Amino acid sequence: MTEAILEARGLTKIYTIGEHREHILSDISLQIAAGEFVVVSGSSGSGKTTLLSLLSGLDRPTSGRIILAGRDITELSEDQLAPVRNVDTGFVFQAFHLIPSLNALENVMFPAELRHDRAAAAKAENLLRRVGLWERRTSFPPQLSGGEKQRVAICRALINDPKIVFADEPTGNLDSENSRGIVELLAGLHRERGTTLVLATHSPEIAARAERIIVLHDGRLAEGTEGN
Ligand SMILES: Nc1ncnc2c1ncn2[C@@H]1O[C@H](COP(=O)(O)OP(=O)(O)OP(=O)(O)O)[C@@H](O)[C@H]1O
Ligand SMILES: [Mg+2]
Structure with missing residues (x-):
């Protein structure tokens, strides 16, 4: 196998609620x-959501290590993690997490503006066109449908051209036509730019396009799915 861009070693996540320790992973x-x-x-x-949050550095494991692009991100401070989150990875949340006071275009531009990218607006416009949201660019999140918010969130995750895109149920709120559009967009990035994709999904259509399926069962890898 070519070099791993992402590696997890012995990841465990435990939530303690009162006296009770719940093993989530x-x-x-x-x-x-x-x-x-x-x-x-x-x-x-x-x-699934917990695993993606740990692998992308959004959340920290109780124990274990995550090596992302050759760096152990479990050892990084919050300040050191910020560029990993903003530039190296793109994350599409199950619940979108758009900024309500910014319109669609501004939400997509935001991660590029954080790094003072002068082409932020042009890139955001281009992405919104690709997902069929050009006409909604000045709408604010509360004025957008679930599927429209999902597409804005996907554009925002892609604007800094990340090496790895994590997406949590990226087509969960979309009808079949829009789902296809999103799958084509993500698969196209994978094919044309070699973007690494890690998608959590129940969708058989997306699973059919993947090169490998990792199955979780009660916070453990199901037998035989961890193969490299
Ligand atoms: N902050 C938290 N505190 C305590 N338990 C949590 C917390 N976050 C998640 N859990 C629990 O961890 C388990 C795994 O949750 P997770 O969201 O990762 O599942 P999932 O596979 O993404 O599910 P879904 O398909 O419904 O999105 C669940 O039992 C959930 O209740
Ligand atoms: Mg989930």
Whole structure:
């Protein structure tokens, strides 16, 4: 296999509620190659969102290590993690997390403006055109449908041209036509730019396009799915 862009070693996530310690993820080890297209599947509550949050550096494991592009991100401070989150990775949340006071175009531009990219507006306009939202660019999140918000969130994750895109149920709120558009957009990035894709999804259509499917079952890798 080509060099791993992402590696997890013995990842464990435990939430303590009162006296009770809940194991959400237990001893997850896996490697994802640069340019790979991986789907994480598993039933509701199996730990997909938690795993993506840890792998992308949005959340920290209770124990274990994550090596992203050759760096152990579990050792980084919040300040050191900020550029990893903004530039190296793009994240599409299950619940979008758009900024309500910014319109669609401004939401998409935001991560590029943080790094003073002069082409932020042009790139954002281009992305919104590609997902069919050009006409909604001045709408604010509360005025957008669920599927429109999802497409804005995807554009925002892509604007800094990240090496890895993590997406949590990226087509969960979309009808079949819009789902296809999003899958084509993501698969096109993978094909043309070698972007590594890590998508959590229940969608059989997306899983069919992936090169590998990692199955979670009660916070553990299901037998035989961790192979590299
Ligand atoms: N902050 C938290 N505190 C306590 N338990 C949590 C917390 N976040 C998630 N959990 C629990 O961790 C488990 C895994 O949740 P997670 O969101 O990762 O599942 P999922 O596979 O993404 O599910 P879905 O398909 O419904 O999105 C669930 O049992 C959930 O209740
Ligand atoms: Mg989830």
